[in-house]
Amino acid sequence: MDRRSALNLQTQIFEQIRGMILTGRLRSGQRLPSSRHLCQQLRVSRITITLAFARLADEGYVETAKSLGTYVSRQIPEQALHALQVDPEPNAVPVALDHFRPDLLKIRSHNLVDAKQHRSLIDFWVGRPDARSFPLRTWARLMTKRLLSAGTALTEYRDPTGLIELRQAIADHLRPARGINVDPEQIIITGGCQEALNLVCRMLLPSGADAIVESPGYAGASYLFESFGARIHAIEVDERGLDVARLPDVTRALAYVTPSHQYPMGYTLPLDRRLELLAWAVKTNSYIVEDDYDSDFRYVGSPLAALKALDRANRVFYVGTFSKCLGAGLRIGYVVVPPSLLPAARHYKTLMNNGQPWLEQAVLADFMHTGSYARHLRIIRQHYLGKRDALLKALHSHFGHGAAIGADAGMHLVWRIPKHFPAASTVVSKALEYGVGVYDLSARAAVSPAKTAYAERHLMFGYSSLTEKQITAGVERLAAALAEPATKDKRPESAMLS
Amino acid sequence: MDRRSALNLQTQIFEQIRGMILTGRLRSGQRLPSSRHLCQQLRVSRITITLAFARLADEGYVETAKSLGTYVSRQIPEQALHALQVDPEPNAVPVALDHFRPDLLKIRSHNLVDAKQHRSLIDFWVGRPDARSFPLRTWARLMTKRLLSAGTALTEYRDPTGLIELRQAIADHLRPARGINVDPEQIIITGGCQEALNLVCRMLLPSGADAIVESPGYAGASYLFESFGARIHAIEVDERGLDVARLPDVTRALAYVTPSHQYPMGYTLPLDRRLELLAWAVKTNSYIVEDDYDSDFRYVGSPLAALKALDRANRVFYVGTFSKCLGAGLRIGYVVVPPSLLPAARHYKTLMNNGQPWLEQAVLADFMHTGSYARHLRIIRQHYLGKRDALLKALHSHFGHGAAIGADAGMHLVWRIPKHFPAASTVVSKALEYGVGVYDLSARAAVSPAKTAYAERHLMFGYSSLTEKQITAGVERLAAALAEPATKDKRPESAMLS
Numbered sequence: 003m004d005r006r007s008a009l010n011l012q013t014q015i016f017e018q019i020r021g022m023i024l025t026g027r028l029r030s031g032q033r034l035p036s037s038r039h040l041c042q043q044l045r046v047s048r049i050t051i052t053l054a055f056a057r058l059a060d061e062g063y064v065e066t067a068k069s070l071g072t073y074v075s076r077q078i079p080e081q082a083l084h085a086l087q088v089d090p091e092p093n094a095v096p097v098a099l100d101h102f103r104p105d106l107l108k109i110r111s112h113n114l115v116d117a118k119q120h121r122s123l124i125d126f127w128v129g130r131p132d133a134r135s136f137p138l139r140t141w142a143r144l145m146t147k148r149l150l151s152a153g154t155a156l157t158e159y160r161d162p163t164g165l166i167e168l169r170q171a172i173a174d175h176l177r178p179a180r181g182i183n184v185d186p187e188q189i190i191i192t193g194g195c196q197e198a199l200n201l202v203c204r205m206l207l208p209s210g211a212d213a214i215v216e217s218p219g220y221a222g223a224s225y226l227f228e229s230f231g232a233r234i235h236a237i238e239v240d241e242r243g244l245d246v247a248r249l250p251d252v253t254r255a256l257a258y259v260t261p262s263h264q265y266p267m268g269y270t271l272p273l274d275r276r277l278e279l280l281a282w283a284v285k286t287n288s289y290i291v292e293d294d295y296d297s298d299f300r301y302v303g304s305p306l307a308a309l310k311a312l313d314r315a316n317r318v319f320y321v322g323t324f325s326k327c328l329g330a331g332l333r334i335g336y337v338v339v340p341p342s343l344l345p346a347a348r349h350y351k352t353l354m355n356n357g358q359p360w361l362e363q364a365v366l367a368d369f370m371h372t373g374s375y376a377r378h379l380r381i382i383r384q385h386y387l388g389k390r391d392a393l394l395k396a397l398h399s400h401f402g403h404g405a406a407i408g409a410d411a412g413m414h415l416v417w418r419i420p421k422h423f424p425a426a427s428t429v430v431s432k433a434l435e436y437g438v439g440v441y442d443l444s445a446r447a448a449v450s451p452a453k454t455a456y457a458e459r460h461l462m463f464g465y466s467s468l469t470e471k472q473i474t475a476g477v478e479r480l481a482a483a484l485a486e487p488a489t490k491d492k493r494p495e496s497a498m499l500s
Numbered sequence: 501m502d503r504r505s506a507l508n509l510q511t512q513i514f515e516q517i518r519g520m521i522l523t524g525r526l527r528s529g530q531r532l533p534s535s536r537h538l539c540q541q542l543r544v545s546r547i548t549i550t551l552a553f554a555r556l557a558d559e560g561y562v563e564t565a566k567s568l569g570t571y572v573s574r575q576i577p578e579q580a581l582h583a584l585q586v587d588p589e590p591n592a593v594p595v596a597l598d599h600f601r602p603d604l605l606k607i608r609s610h611n612l613v614d615a616k617q618h619r620s621l622i623d624f625w626v627g628r629p630d631a632r633s634f635p636l637r638t639w640a641r642l643m644t645k646r647l648l649s650a651g652t653a654l655t656e657y658r659d660p661t662g663l664i665e666l667r668q669a670i671a672d673h674l675r676p677a678r679g680i681n682v683d684p685e686q687i688i689i690t691g692g693c694q695e696a697l698n699l700v701c702r703m704l705l706p707s708g709a710d711a712i713v714e715s716p717g718y719a720g721a722s723y724l725f726e727s728f729g730a731r732i733h734a735i736e737v738d739e740r741g742l743d744v745a746r747l748p749d750v751t752r753a754l755a756y757v758t759p760s761h762q763y764p765m766g767y768t769l770p771l772d773r774r775l776e777l778l779a780w781a782v783k784t785n786s787y788i789v790e791d792d793y794d795s796d797f798r799y800v801g802s803p804l805a806a807l808k809a810l811d812r813a814n815r816v817f818y819v820g821t822f823s824k825c826l827g828a829g830l831r832i833g834y835v836v837v838p839p840s841l842l843p844a845a846r847h848y849k850t851l852m853n854n855g856q857p858w859l860e861q862a863v864l865a866d867f868m869h870t871g872s873y874a875r876h877l878r879i880i881r882q883h884y885l886g887k888r889d890a891l892l893k894a895l896h897s898h899f900g901h902g903a904a905i906g907a908d909a910g911m912h913l914v915w916r917i918p919k920h921f922p923a924a925s926t927v928v929s930k931a932l933e934y935g936v937g938v939y940d941l942s943a944r945a946a947v948s949p950a951k952t953a954y955a956e957r958h959l960m961f962g963y964s965s966l967t968e969k970q971i972t973a974g975v976e977r978l979a980a981a982l983a984e985p986a987t988k989d990k991r992p993e994s995a996m997l998s
Contacts, residue, residue, distance in 0.1 A: 013676070024810065060801045062771030077772045085779035086813055106703060106841075111850035114657040133652040142647045149640045154631040157827035157965075159612040178511070193691065193853035200852055204727070205604060209707060226851045229702070273560030274575045281583035303558045312522065315584055329655035331858035343604075352609035353724045354698055355691035360829035362857055467655075 011046050015054035023063050023074055026087065030080055034064065034072045109229055112221035113445065124476035125439035128266070128414045128446045128464035129296075131329055135382045140374055141365060148364045155360045162357035163348055164191025164336070171370035172322070172336055180297065181307030182320060184338050190351050191336050191358050195293055195323040196222055198337035199258070202291055202319050203230050204350045205343060207256050214257035216244050217450035218457060220265045220293065223258040224448035232256075236450035239264055243271035246278040255288040261309045262297040266447045266462055267416055268408010276309050283317040289340075291319045298327045298379055301387050302410040316340040324366065326413060327379060332362050386413060392470035393463060396477035413466035416443075418459060423484055425458040436483040438476045509544050513552035521561050521572055524585065528578055532562065532570045607727055610719035611943065622974035623937035626764070626912045626944045626962035627794075629827055633880045638872055639863060646862045653858045660855035661846055662689025662834070669868035670820070670834055678795065679805030680818060682836050688849050689834050689856050693791055693821040694720055696835035697756070700789055700817050701728050702848045703841060705754050712755035714742050715948035716955060718763045718791065721756040722946040730754070734948035737762055741769035744776040753786040759807045760795040764945040764960055765914055766906010774807050781815040787838075789817045796825045796877055799885050800908040814838040822864065824911060825877060830860050884911060890968035891961060894975035911964035914941075916957060921982055923956040934981040936974050 022028040037051040055072055058064040065075045169186040176182040192198040209231030215224045217236035235250045243264045261271035283290050292309045310320035323335035339347045369375050394406055409415040426442035433440045443449055443457040465473055520526045535549040553570055556562040563573045667684035674680040690696040707729030713722045715734035733748045741762045759769035781788050790807045808818035821833035837845045867873050907913040924940035931938050941947055941955040963971055
């Protein structure tokens with residue numbers, strides 16, 4: 003007995019006797035010592051033993067008969083016990099999975115969190131809203147109000163497709179902001195855009211189906227399609243976005259695209275390619291997922307309408323998220339579903355998780371309906387523009403003009419590394435030595451083998467979560483890192499070239 | 501122009517011209533009327549037209565040349581436009597889906613919300629916690645505190661497997677309450693138990709695999725397995741729970757079980773069957789999902805340890821939820837994953853939705869760590885016991901003893917309809933006429949064809965959300981409904997019997 007254990011003595015006695023039965027040290031029908039004997043031996047009270055025995059009896063481990071006292075239950079199937087002793091190396095990962103489903107070993111997912119985080123780092127990690135801009139006080143006020151009048155909303159199941167007030171608010175936002183005209187019933191609230199992609203895959207991507215992704219492109223989509231056993235076609239991106247001329251000659255495929263601000267390159271898909279893409283979907287009986295992840299931020303020209311706004315053939319799922327304009331911690335996104343697929347989509351959302359948490363949805367709906375959301379967007383758009391300008395200015399002054407890509411919109415830009423500097427992976431580690439986090443494309447995106455050389459000449463700079471001061475200092479540090487004379491690490495490379 | 505429209509005039513002009521281009525009424529290269537001409541014709545200001553034209557140019561619909569004025573862009577691919585005119589009946593559900601994936605038409609999901617709700621109804625709908633017992637003030641206090649010190653928690657991505665404080669709190673709860681000894685790292689926070697099931701299916705249920713469910717059993721599991729294309733084996737339940745002797749001779753299967761309080765029948769799986777079930781999993785290289793949905797409520801005897809507590813071969817996923825003891829609106833559940841499958845499970849959770857919302861997790865962690873959760877459980881266990889007793893007493897006094905099943909635990913019981921009363925479906929509609937909602941098994945559970953006759957002799961009574969007064973009144977109304985002489989509806993039945 004361990005008298006210092008957090009478990010009470012009764013539980014300890016119960017667990018020890020149970021263990022002896024399950025490991026075969028006490029056999030079916032065998033008599034236990036009397037409770038009087040045990041309480042003397044273990045120096046515990048008689049009631050402790052009696053309660054432990056009662057629990058053993060309750061759970062079916064022992065039985066009691068007047069003539070026999072307490073004995074191990076004869077109902078315990080010895081053969082089953084024997085089978086359980088043979089433990090098939092449960093902790094040996096490859097063995098267990100090899101036997102069960104070997105492809106599980108190949109599963110991979112996208113990086114969400116930067117593992118390199120440390121305090122002094124000026125970190126250009128991508129896709130982070132500015133925490134200082136989150137409307138905390140308004141949010142707390144709306145939340146308390148909703149919470150205290152929750153009624154049954156917290157305790158009971160609701161429509162799994164989402165709170166209708168929020169879906170209405172999103173529909174009201176999409177018309178003027180993105181040119182999309184939808185019925186709120188077509189909108190399903192999801193756990194971010196990632197879950198929206200899952201919903202579409204569950205419906206339209208049986209194992210072996212064809213999936214089209216951009217390269218470089220969003221890893222969370224590629225790896226997801228991979229996990230569904232899809233045949234992946236990675237289509238190259240040029241300075242006009244996805245090269246639609248390379249779309250494969252397939253049927254019933256699913257194409258994932260980011261037309262507004264291609265991830266990660268930041269290009270905008272022009273009208274002719276949009277129309278070609280839609281025509282391809284009709285021709286091949288395919289569907290398109292348009293991920294409009296950061297379309298709220300456009301700094302040059304008017305915001306382009308979404309691809310979905312052109313979708314008269316109902317071939318486009320439009321996916322949006324509040325992770326970029328509010329915060330990823332809310333886990334709220336949505337998908338606009340073509341009408342013919344709506345009944346199936348509702349079933350799948352129910353099967354997937356019975357819907358999203360109520361309170362976050364209710365507060366977001368209020369935040370949108372009261373106009374706070376529009377105001378919030380105006381404010382952060384202004385903030386992010388200032389940050390972007392600071393970054394462009396710093397890059398220009400240290401490295402010259404013309405190397406920034408995709409800076410007209412979004413929360414990050416891509417920088418083409420000037421020719422006289424080393425490759426992306428080297429720049430990344432040099433920068434880290436100087437306390438700056440910059441990222442090559444493969445750290446935040448999926449890159450097909452054909453694009454590897456290309457990826458080695460580009461870096462990603464997320465600027466939305468940093469102050470203008472940090473941005474300026476960060477680029478300064480990067481310049482210092484790159485100005486350093488060649489280190490030992492570089493020598494083998496030069497040697498190979500000579 | 502519609503001057504009352506919410507869209508401004510500029511947007512209306514933009515959309516009309518765009519529509520004319522996309523439908524081919526304005527052809528590639530065709531000149532638009534001059535802005536001067538248009539502003540006179542439409543009686544809008546020149547700047548409105550200029551801005552609409554600028555947006556058309558921005559989006560690539562028109563181009564401007566000094567000599568030609570504004571004309572429809574020559575970049576617009578006429579063939580693509582033509583393809584898009586051929587709308588493949590987008591709203592005709594069967595056609596679109598037949599072409600794409602015909603099995604989508606067969607997708608079904610479980611009922612979450614009782615459609616029959618109306619004010620005067622005394623509704624014994626199943627699985628609803630009492631909203632009056634939700635710890636609103638404590639929750640609001642903890643929430644505000646967490647929110648105002650959120651830092652980057654609301655804006656950034658976190659560990660997709662969940663907040664470690666909450667996983668620790670759950671591990672601390674599971675040891676004494678359920679006899680399960682786990683590392684918090686083995687716990688993944690999910691969107692209720694339904695999402696936990698999805699996580700397991702994504703890993704271990706490829707299309708065509710064998711899935712074992714209980715019959716009658718939880719529909720959310722059966723329909724989910726169906727949606728993954730599994731071969732369903734519905735194993736009958738008797739008064740000792742799942743009949744393990746009927747487990748099929750398969751390999752690499754997934755078995756879904758509710759050993760603590762079988763859903764919906766409420767039976768407890770005894771020790772010998774638990775051991776046989778585990779031995780079967782080892783022998784067939786299968787995995788088991790133990791859904792312990794309402795184990796917090798046990799009114800008779802000590803709470804039995806979970807099946808997972810016996811699982812030395814690491815064959816059991818243990819699934820828990822806060823939907824029953826706190827509320828379904830929180831959408832928080834969790835799954836304890838066998839160590840060898842943990843790396844794959846982390847990847848899948850990331851791919852599925854990047855994790856759960858932060859705030860709910862943080863507040864629940866605080867609620868558990870401060871002891872409020874244990875106190876809350878003690879209180880509602882007492883409340884629900886009172887409600888259960890009121891229901892048993894009312895049923896006994898109106899209909900006699902011995903017909904209640906599974907009342908030792910949980911939030912509902914099953915009532916065996918006495919022989920002289922009509923079948924469940926008839927009782928349900930009679931009761932509804934008297935303002936009482938009672939449910940046959942198929943309304944809240946999946947019933948295999950072999951069990952249909954059985955299901956017709958049983959009703960489900962959820963009692964947790966009603967007051968004792970409502971419960972007493974509800975059974976009284978039911979008695980009145982059943983005492984009514986045979987109505988017209990019954991005559992054809994009697995006629996057929998004679």
